[in-house]
Amino acid sequence: MDDLLGTSAADYARFGLEADSIAAWEDGARTDNRPGTYEWWYFDAHLDDGATIVVVFMNKPMASAGGPLSPLLRLGVVLPGGRSLQQVVPFEAEQWSAATDHADVRLGVNRFRGDLREYRIQATAGDVSVDLTLRGEIPPWRPATGHLVYGKRRELTFAWLPSVPQGRVTGSYTVDGETRAASGTGYHDHNWGNVPLHRIVHHWYWARGQAGPYTAIAAHITATKRYRYRPVTVFMLARDGRIIADEGSLVRFETDGVFVDERTGKPVAAATRYVYENGDDRIVVSFARERDIAVTKLVDEMTGWKKAAARLAGFDGAILRFTGPMTVTVYRAGAVIEHHTDPAIWDLVYLGRNLR
Incomplete structure (x- = not known):
């Protein structure tokens, strides 16, 4: 880990x-x-x-x-x-x-x-x-x-x-x-x-949801340039109330359909995917953006000199929160043995300047 x-x-x-x-x-x-x-x-x-x-x-x-x-x-x-x-x-x-x-x-x-x-x-x-x-x-x-x-x-x-x-x-x-x-x-x-988050975290994706008998909590956290943009993946999967996987090092994080959000200027994935692999078992937990439920430019929550200083410094952090389906697909020896989909909540907190 x-x-x-x-x-x-x-x-x-x-x-x-x-x-x-x-x-x-x-x-x-x-x-x-x-x-x-x-x-x-x-x-x-x-x-x-x-x-x-x-x-x-x-x-x-x-x-x-x-x-x-x-x-x-x-x-x-x-x-x-x-x-x-x-x-x-x-x-x-x-x-x-x-x-x-x-x-x-x-x-x-x-x-x-x-x-x-x-x-x-x-x-x-x-x-x-x-x-x-x-x-x-x-x-x-x-x-x-x-x-x-x-x-x-x-x-x-x-x-x-x-x-x-x-x-x-x-x-x-x-x-x-x-x-x-x-x-x-x-x-x-x-x-x-x-320590102020923007000094150590460049951005993160976070998600949680329930689909069928499965509950998932997942996050992919990317450090700032000072820490070489090193990522950490956090993952917990439970089935019928019992945790069956929580080792982030066994998880691969993926994104699809990245676009630039017009309101915040931030790159946003239309879908994120956490792929857990352990021996013959592979579990794919994906989150798709269906609706934006909150879009916040963090500078807009500041007032007075702090807001002016943040603008001068070029701070453009944002929070984008979404709802959409969480899908859990379970594979064993390459064959699908379970597939479940239900609503979920996930977000993107983007504190640093856009990565090119």
């Missing part, structure tokens, strides 16, 4: 982690909000009525990790008919709090709390609100320590904990005063780091 991912006994000791268990405190606050650090708790859901929901509690905008605590709420809903409502609401620093022994994040009256098994997400932004419960169906998982490490002394970190790789969602969501019952499948992860 690539040495950018902390896998050694020394790495586990450094981060205070156990190789064979995940504790509730790992989903609690892992930073102290000082300049240079960032942290967010992410949730998404595919509902049975066709709606998609994404909620993120962030201690800072992604492009402003070098600044002080400046929390914000991201709340996005795509209705069954395709109408998309995307809200980003900033808050004052004193409106933010996060427990350290488990996930309990408060942002004004909004709250994101849970214990690795069950979570309650309550959030309101404009004419959109959600009150949802997520109950895990697959145990928490992380790739080794969950920390990517950079720098000469491996002192720079980007960490990721999929606290609920897949769970059942219930509750309700409200749009324009109309409340609808919610049921479906969901996901929650937690990210944090001690």
Whole structure:
């Protein structure tokens, strides 16, 4: 496995982690909000009525990790008919709090709390609100320590904990005063780091979804030029709630149909593919772009002198989030033995300048 991912006994000791268990405190606050650090708790859901929901509690905008605590709420809903409502609401620093022994994040009256098994997400932004419960169906998982490490002394970190790789969602969501019952499948992860992301990560593709009996979480993370654009592939595949593959070194990442997005100017793949091979077994997990559910130029989330400085520096980072089918095809000795397709969510976060 690539040495950018902390896998050694020394790495586990450094981060205070156990190789064979995940504790509730790992989903609690892992930073102290000082300049240079960032942290967010992410949730998404595919509902049975066709709606998609994404909620993120962030201690800072992604492009402003070098600044002080400046929390914000991201709340996005795509209705069954395709109408998309995307809200980003900033808050004052004193409106933010996060427990350290488990996930309990408060942002004004909004709250994101849970214990690795069950979570309650309550959030309101404009004419959109959600009150949802997520109950895990697959145990928490992380790739080794969950920390990517950079720098000469491996002192720079980007960490990721999929606290609920897949769970059942219930509750309700409200749009324009109309409340609808919610049921479906969901996901929650937690990210944090001690260096602004754009200094170590050039771009990444990330995806998660369920197709038939399979659940997949996958990411392909490309470092900045300073780290020779070295890639790391992270991959987890479960069948019927049991993890059957999570070794990224056995996975080949591929893209198809790359085009330049007119709104952000970023190169975007119309499809991504993770090919897992182990002996006679080959499993192909692919994600196809069907609909854009959020397109954000990160400079637009800045204000004042920070925005002006970012523009002068040529910063043009962007987030593009998509829905579309996830397909899992299982081969044994070259023959297809399973094939499943269902809706999924995936994204491209592109922080560096376009690679030519």
